[in-house]
Amino acid sequence: MSDSPAGAAGAHNPWLIAVVVSIATFMEVLDTTIANVALRYISGTLAISTDQASWVVTTYLVANAIVLTASSFIAKRYGRKRFYLGCLGLFTVSSILCGFAWNLESLLVFRVFQGFAGGGMVPISQSILADSFPPAKRGQAFAIFGVAVVVAPVVGPTLGGWLSDNYSWHWCFLINGPVGVLAFALVAMLVQEPKSAIEERETLKRQGIRLDLVGFLLVAGFLGSLEMVLDRGQTEDWFGSSFIIVFTIICVACFCLMIPWELTRKNPVMDLRMIATRQFGSCFLVMMATGAILIATTQFLPELLQQYYGYTATWAGMALSPGGLVTMMMMFVVGRLTGIVEPKYLIAVGAGIVALAMWDLTNLYADATFWFFAWSRIFIGLGLPLIFIPITTASYNGIPPDKTDQASAMINVARNVGGSIGVSVAANVLAYREQFHQSRLVEHVVPSNPAYQTTLQTVTNYFATAGNAADAPGQAIAYIGQQVQTQAGFWAYIDVFFVLMLISAAAVPLALILRNVHR
Known part of the structure; x- marks a missing residue:
């Protein structure tokens, strides 16, 4: 794949595509840490403890990780550009809704949607970059992408702190609105679906290969319940709480069922054999x-x-x-x-x-x-x-x-x-x-x-x-x-x-x- 019309860049300059997808990726990764310094403001405004406010960070990360497991297949099966634009649009809307959240529960719900949307953006951005550049230039393109992935979590606290002190914590999320709209428009205009991706999608349709939905639900249950146990264990007195016991049972059950299920699937949502190497x-x-x-x-x-x-x-x-x-x-x-x-x-x-x-x-x-x-x-x-x-x-x-x-x-x-x-x-x-x-x-x-x-x-x-x-x-x-x-x-x-x-x-x-x- 190269920067020919068959690639994701089409007739456009591939470096322009690299900048566009890096903007979207930077915005997504930025949200892993931008609210960190604002947690005290969030806890004060919503009348919750700082410990509860930290769920704003962890729920995003867990939702992000859950969708990552299925993002590659969904993009192949239903169209990379279509899936990417859907994720980008949902991320932008849910970010704005986070900014208007009226209590902790609403904020966490919108934050989960934001995490789900963001989880599909990073790997698809990598695929778009790989399709836009010839092999000899991919290293330089991924260096730009790497800056977005690694620097964004560090820039997040600085930007989030400045917004919280000078405006309000709501702007830590609302700022994604105009950036998301711009990124959506640029991706829609500039990124093309590569011919190879279209052929792969048609092949999957002919073969009738579908998403490993059971595996996806088991992975989601395992990661979600594990995070619930880790987050609430201290405040709920660990196994002295029936709440923690129930989620521990769910976590262990999903984990034990996930292993044999994923090992016996032809198209598992998580290839556990790779992790075992x-x-x-x-x-x-x-x-x-x-x-x-x-x-x-x-x-x-x-x-x-x-x-x-x-x-x-x-x-x-x-x-x-x-x-x-x-x-x-x-x-x-x-x-x-x-x-x-x-x-x-x-x-x-x-x-x-x-x-x-x-x-x-x-x-x-x-x-x-x-x-x-x-x-x-x-x-x-x-x-x-x-x-x-x-x-x-x-x-x-x-x-x-x-x-x-x-x-x-x-x-x-x-x-x-x-x-x-x-x-x-x-x-x-x-x-x-x-x-x-x-x-x-x-x-x-x-x-x-x-x-x-x-x-x-x-x-x-x-x-x-x-x-x-x-x-x-x-x-x-x-x-x-x-x-x-x-x-x-x-x-x-x-x-x-x-x-x-x-x-x-x-x-x-x-x-x-x-x-x-x-x-």
């Missing part, structure tokens, strides 16, 4: 770990900065911006390195750098400056491109040509599912360890402790000097309680970053067991 399975796990780091850090770093350092949403997002610039530059550097160095070594180095960045964040302290957090994000920005681009090359190694679309979809599933699980695990670690540290610290805040008595007397004297002496003892006790809670929070965030460090470090040996590939 050393090469693709390792890539799948590494991408899950990468998604967990990328999404979890872009949610919890802004929360930390706003809650304990007094940053506005804009400045919390700005702390992540230097990492985004570094990521953008590294994408082109790594694009050249993949032709020289074995992908497994690049992935291992990238995972090692990200692990070191997470370890650096465990040195968190109360007086940490803006650049302490910015530098940690820069290190992450150095490491992530060393994983994203080489893992695409490594994951396709040994995959038959007719399975490349599904391989692409499944790698994107791994990123989104990993991100969703990463957010849920980090939230649970944060809640549990905050309770743990607070209970340990409170053990020392007792009248029999001389250090407590000294501190209480010092603080009481301070408040007595500064204000009403009668209220000073009560103010001193309240102040000490607040400090205990703050210290417990700091230690809990340190534990979160330590867990993320272990996840990153686990990706290193997984990368090293990959086979050498022909570059």
Whole structure:
């Protein structure tokens, strides 16, 4: 396939097609993180807890991952351009509806529709790019696409913070309206259905091959119930709750039924045999770990900065911006390195750098400056491109040509599912360890402790000097309680970053067991 009229570009310049599909992809991936710094605004406006507000992120990721499993087949069976425009239109409309949501339930419903629509856009964008360029130029085209995929989650918090501070959180979603309309018009005018895709669609119709609907429902049930258990487990007291038990049973049942069903289908929605191989399975796990780091850090770093350092949403997002610039530059550097160095070594180095960045964040302290957090994000920005681009090359190694679309979809599933699980695990670690540290610290805040008595007397004297002496003892006790809670929070965030460090470090040996590939 090339840039001839038979390709997706038709008579148009293929670089114009690359820019158009990258705009749509950037908008879709941007929505994985743009609401992260706005969660406090969302929780305040809708009168919900910050933990409930985090469902805005995880529901999108799960819905996105579910549709990814079926997007390749639907595009082949019913027309790539038709499916792409349908996804783009639904994404735009649901984004606008998210901006007008009146309560948490309505926001989550519209967010799920947004995730469903977005899930079909990324893999189809890749297919359009592959059809628009000759093989010799595809690497450069995918570098532009890679910038959209990797930089968008980092730009999201900055843009979302600025919109939330200066306008309202609703604009984090409403901004997709005009961009979506423009992208829809450009795709409709410029992108063509390749002749090969039309022939493939007709072949599928003649053969009567249909979507593996049962497999799709089992995958959806497994991922959806797993996310429900991870999201609600902490607040519902885990298996002390009948709600959690029911969803656990659904999750296990769907998983156990999914394996034999998918292994015996001629056209499975998820080819589990691919995941069972050393090469693709390792890539799948590494991408899950990468998604967990990328999404979890872009949610919890802004929360930390706003809650304990007094940053506005804009400045919390700005702390992540230097990492985004570094990521953008590294994408082109790594694009050249993949032709020289074995992908497994690049992935291992990238995972090692990200692990070191997470370890650096465990040195968190109360007086940490803006650049302490910015530098940690820069290190992450150095490491992530060393994983994203080489893992695409490594994951396709040994995959038959007719399975490349599904391989692409499944790698994107791994990123989104990993991100969703990463957010849920980090939230649970944060809640549990905050309770743990607070209970340990409170053990020392007792009248029999001389250090407590000294501190209480010092603080009481301070408040007595500064204000009403009668209220000073009560103010001193309240102040000490607040400090205990703050210290417990700091230690809990340190534990979160330590867990993320272990996840990153686990990706290193997984990368090293990959086979050498022909570059």
